[in-house]
Amino acid sequence: MGYYERHVFFCCNQRSPDDPRGCCNAKGATRVRDYAKDKVKKLGLAGKGKVRINQSGCLDRCEEGPVVVVYPEGVWYTYVDEQDVDEIIQEHLVNGRIVERLRI
Amino acid sequence: MGYYERHVFFCCNQRSPDDPRGCCNAKGATRVRDYAKDKVKKLGLAGKGKVRINQSGCLDRCEEGPVVVVYPEGVWYTYVDEQDVDEIIQEHLVNGRIVERLRI
Numbered sequence: 001m002g003y004y005e006r007h008v009f010f011c012c013n014q015r016s017p018d019d020p021r022g023c024c025n026a027k028g029a030t031r032v033r034d035y036a037k038d039k040v041k042k043l044g045l046a047g048k049g050k051v052r053i054n055q056s057g058c059l060d061r062c063e064e065g066p067v068v069v070v071y072p073e074g075v076w077y078t079y080v081d082e083q084d085v086d087e088i089i090q091e092h093l094v095n096g097r098i099v100e101r102l103r104i
Numbered sequence: 105m106g107y108y109e110r111h112v113f114f115c116c117n118q119r120s121p122d123d124p125r126g127c128c129n130a131k132g133a134t135r136v137r138d139y140a141k142d143k144v145k146k147l148g149l150a151g152k153g154k155v156r157i158n159q160s161g162c163l164d165r166c167e168e169g170p171v172v173v174v175y176p177e178g179v180w181y182t183y184v185d186e187q188d189v190d191e192i193i194q195e196h197l198v199n200g201r202i203v204e205r206l207r208i
Binding site for chain 2: 002003004007009048052054055056057058059060061069071072073074076
């Protein structure tokens with residue numbers, strides 16, 4: 001097993017508001033990433049050998065954003081809000097089942 | 105294969121200078137990450153199905169930093185300078201061989 005069992009990266013890139021590409025952070029990425037980090041910690045899932053939640057720079061899937069990627073599987077999701085992230089945490093991080101409805 | 109063949113995250117966390125834990129960014133992380141991103145692009149390795157270089161928040165291996173992790177393998181490295189990163193790019197990203205001397 002790797003240093004983290006699952007390493008989760010939320011794209012939190014912020015672009016200029018008039019940039020036509022948009023960006024994950026304009027769609028709530030930092031807020032939802034903070035929520036995920038807190039939730040994983042409260043569930044006792046955080047730490048070495050377990051789960052790490054990180055922010056990252058632009059993951060370059062802007063049109064599909066906001067996006068998050070879970071390694072080592074390399075499974076990508078989009079999400080609308082905290083409820084979607086709750087489902088990713090419970091299903092993927094706890095139960096090891098990919099959430100197909102959010103997968104991109 | 106995943107969206108990226110290899111996805112590389114450089115911890116670029118910056119802490120207060122008087123924080124005893126230190127941080128990767130105080131050891132040149134952003135500069136070296138910028139170098140890696142540019143080099144990978146120049147080598148024609150960047151893009152979907154190939155390599156993505158990203159910055160990330162704190163990866164929580166501060167004492168061993170500066171650190172970088174390569175997924176999906178989940179191989180972690182430390183580095184001193186651009187020469188070390190050249191070796192990681194050539195050996196790991198191009199040739200698929202882990203650079204044991206830099207591995208943590």
